[in-house]
Amino acid sequence: MANIKDVAKKAGVSISTVSRVLNNRGYIGKETRRKVEKAMAEINYSPNQIARALQKSQSYILGMIVPDSNHPFFSELIKHVEVFANEQNYKVVICNSLDQPDKEANYINMLRENRVDGIIMCSHTLDVEEYKSVLFPIVTFDRILSNQVPYVASDNYRGGEIATEHLIQAGCKRLLHISGPLKLDLLANRRADAFRLTCMRHHLHHDIIEGTNDNLTFEYFRHFIANEVADRLQSYDGVFCSNDMVAYALYLYAAANGINVPERLKIVGYDYHSFTRMLKTPRLTTISQSAKRLGKVLSSTIIHVIEKKDEDTINNTIVDVELVKGETT
Amino acid sequence: MANIKDVAKKAGVSISTVSRVLNNRGYIGKETRRKVEKAMAEINYSPNQIARALQKSQSYILGMIVPDSNHPFFSELIKHVEVFANEQNYKVVICNSLDQPDKEANYINMLRENRVDGIIMCSHTLDVEEYKSVLFPIVTFDRILSNQVPYVASDNYRGGEIATEHLIQAGCKRLLHISGPLKLDLLANRRADAFRLTCMRHHLHHDIIEGTNDNLTFEYFRHFIANEVADRLQSYDGVFCSNDMVAYALYLYAAANGINVPERLKIVGYDYHSFTRMLKTPRLTTISQSAKRLGKVLSSTIIHVIEKKDEDTINNTIVDVELVKGETT
Incomplete structure (x- = not known):
């Protein structure tokens, strides 16, 4: 050469x-x-960029750890992170933790050994303590690790509030929220907080059924609905689901069991990712969090931290959400 | 440090x-x-892996160029390429060409400058000639660049044949194929060849409407159906679509215009990627090409080429397909 x-x-x-x-x-x-x-x-x-990277001690590579790069939300987030990073001359290495703590830990080590400039952390199976040894730039999606590590999230609280208010305005009196796993301290849990407080403000009966994050596949969500939710469904007339795949799985269960949606049961989801935008049978009512805006902010924040441009301006970012009215309410 | x-x-x-x-x-x-x-x-x-990479002149990084990492097929392919590559200690840099020739060319240069060990090429907007200057390991998905460059593809011909035979067995007499762009010499075009020859063998009336690949979004496919296909639809009773997003877009058009599926119009797609596997309203009849197997073979082939393990065994790979019977036939 x-x-x-x-x-x-x-x-x-x-x-x-x-x-x-x-x-x-x-x-x-x-x-x-x-x-x-x-x-x-x-x-x-x-x-030879590798030689130049060694000399400048910058590789212009970002690591991005996600639970599953084929999940419609993370798939979309990756695209926008990559497109924006590329405009800034950075490359993105994708890592699938598959929600396994040992894989997540291995990836962090691997990325460190390869001197990536920073990590965008979207997988959250380890305890917060275990990230303390990560001494290079990191930005998280949807989780607070420490006040040294910036995070990016959608306005989960506002999303939960809008979703619950929408069900109440539509006439629902007995409300259920199907949440993600609440034991991990994720910002997404604020959807559940907002659901609870909004129901209390309206003096309405409400319950929460907690999901797990062992598995983000649609098949898992269908089993979860059949095994953990179905028996209790007759007690409710409105359900706020913490993601659109759960919402569609619930819709399918209702349709197959003669429960009319939206007449007898109203359903609101969360995400409005590429799957939901394509799905027209039915169009789901959901809370839209923009993967495009989130991806762009994740990219720009990590590059900001890496390049130490004006450290005072490195902030956490909360991205607005909005209700998208479909046919399930 | x-x-x-x-x-x-x-x-x-x-x-x-x-x-x-x-x-x-x-x-x-x-x-x-x-x-x-x-x-x-x-x-x-x-x-410091970068220093070691420089010394060994191997970076253990693979580049993977796709048209759109958020497309459900490529999203799934990326996941399986990454999971398999990781087991072999390789990392994967993702690049979105967004089907723009200049972006695709820039990525090839960028990956070369960064001394990736090889490229998995899934985006095909450049002419074959332009890849001739790429002198490092490359494997393509679904396209023949030269007899020096191994390719991986699903059995497109067999897929087209099974899909067409299935429509004919179901009683269709006037058949339409909605293809991808035929001007690029892609292996996916063999679906169209098989459609044509199978119809001829059965002496059946048939036509092909050719799509473009400027845009792989679902919104584009819906516009395409409305603008290029709708007026001619009454002439056909069976349609083989070259991908599942087109098939679902066609189904939606039919449903909205009083054309009963499958009674009046039968539809077969191609892919059975994560979107189609989730979609149950309706379940599409389609040809399944396994992104898991394709991703694994793409990974192992490029690593094989890079590590020059027994050059005689570096082959092109054709992965089997199968019909998945849904509710649209």
Whole structure:
């Protein structure tokens, strides 16, 4: 493979001149720059970014750990993180923790050993304590690790409030929330807090059935509805589900068991990710959190931390949500 | 950050002993290895993989270029490529070409400059000629670049044949295929070849409407059905769609326009990716190509090429397909 010496020889200039062009340092005349660039193109020279990364101790690689890159929400988040990072000249290494704590820990080590510049952490199976040894830039999605680590989340509390108010305005009197796992201190749990407080404010009967996060597949959610929710469903006329896959699984159960939606049972989801936007049979009523905005903010925040641009402005970010009215309420 | 000298000092051994442990070279006593590993853990040392990559001229990074990492098929393919690559100690950098030739070309350059070990190429907007300058390991999904570059594909011909035979067995007499763009020489076009030949074998009236690949979004497919297919739909009683998003878009159009599916119009798709597996309203009849098997083969093939394990065994791979009977036929 061609090296910098070959470029210098081809262009008829010194090695240090080529180096100045490559690093955009010092004065280089227009004509000289043109000659060097032409020589690089002709002998198919590409600067070795690994060597430059080692020299500059920056790799321009971001690690992104997600539970499952095929989940419609994370898939969409990855796309927007990558597209934005690419505009800033960063690359994104994707890691699937598959919600296994040992895989998550291994990925953190692997990314550290490979000197990624920072990690976008969207998988949350480890205890907060275990992230304390991660001494390089990190930003989390939907979880507070410490006040040193910025987080990005949608306005989960507001989302839970809007969803619950919508069910109440639609006439529901006995409300159920199917939440994610509440034992992990995730910001998504604020959806459950808002549900509870909104019901209390309206003096309405309400319950929460807590899910697990062992498995984010649709098949799991269908089993969960059949095994953990079905027997108790007759007690409720409105259900706020903590994600759209649960909401669709609940809709399918209701449809298969003669429970009319929305007449007898109203359903609101959360996400409005690519699956929900495609699904038209039925269109789900849901809370939209924008993966595009979240992905862009995750990218820009981690790059901000890495490049230490004005540390005072590195903030946590809460992205707005909104109700999307479909056919299930 | 701790370095190899600190480890040697802490363990009370020489630097070359630590190096031998790290590289697993030469004889090291059990007790010595234990001491070194303990020292590494205590001072939180992690070997700098970038420096080692430079030394070994291998980065253990794979590039994977896809049109859209949020498309349900590519999203699933990425997951399985990543999970398998990780087991082999490789990392995966994801690149979204968004079907723009200049973005695709930029990514190839970027990956080359970063000395990735190889590229899994799933985006195909450039002419075959333009890949000729890519001199490092590459494997393609669904496209033949040259007889030097291995490809992986599902059995597109067989898929098209099974889909068409299924429509004919179900009684269809006037058949339509909605294909992808036929001008690019993609292996997916064999679905159209098989459709045509199967119809001819049965002496049945048939047509093909060709799609574009400017845009793989569901909204685009809905517009495409409304603008390019709707007016001609009354002439057909069976449609084989080259992907499940088109099939669902066609189903929605039919349902909204009083065309009963499957009584009046039968629809078969292609993919059976995560979106289709979740969709139960209706369950689409489709051809299943396993993203899990394709992803695993793409990973293992590129690693095979990179590590030059027995070059004679580096083959193109065709993965079996099967019909999944749903409610649209």
